[in-house]
Every structure is written in C-alpha cells, then in structure tokens.
Amino acid sequence: MSKENRDRFVRVAGPRVNKVLKALDSLEKCSNTYNYMYSEEDVDKMYGAIKSRLELLKKSFEKGLMKNNSEFKF
Known part of the structure; x- marks a missing residue:
C-alpha cells in the first residue's frame, strides 16, 4: 500500500466512523420511553x-x- 493510499484511508475513514458513532448516539435517544413506544x-x-x-x-x-x-x- 502506498503512503498516498494510507493517507487517504485515514482522512476518509476517521470522519466516516465518527458519523456512524453519531448516528448510533442519535438512535440511542429512541430508547427514551417517555417519547417513544x-x-x-x-x-x-x-x-x-x-x-x-x-x-x-x-x-x-x-x-x-x-x-x-x-x-x-x-
């Protein structure tokens, strides 16, 4: 793997993982039984x-x- 490919992976994958984690945090809010059934x-x-x-x-x-x-x- 070239350094360029590695750099691109790090640049792209990090924010995408953070986006998934934020989506999971948002989904967790649906566990509030006061607002959702x-x-x-x-x-x-x-x-x-x-x-x-x-x-x-x-x-x-x-x-x-x-x-x-x-x-x-x-």
Whole structure:
C-alpha cells in the first residue's frame, strides 16, 4: 500500500466512523420511553440489522470486498 493510499484511508475513514458513532448516539435517544413506544422485538430487529451490517463490514475488510447498501425496515 502506498503512503498516498494510507493517507487517504485515514482522512476518509476517521470522519466516516465518527458519523456512524453519531448516528448510533442519535438512535440511542429512541430508547427514551417517555417519547417513544417500542417492543423488545423492535429492539432485537434493530440490533440484529446493525450487528449483521457490522459483520459484513468486518468481512469486507478481511476480503477487500464491498457489499450492497440495503436499508433497514421493520
């Protein structure tokens, strides 16, 4: 890997990780039962979707592959 490729990865990946972390913080706000109503099944579906995507992400980095961009739906 060239230094240029490494520098580009660091420059691009850092902000993208921070964006994901901010999105997770935003999603956590939905746990407030004063403002939202949800079931354990809803939580399991959300967590399952996130966990599956993280597993695909890890595999992509292990194999250098890209996966599709499917969206989550209840």
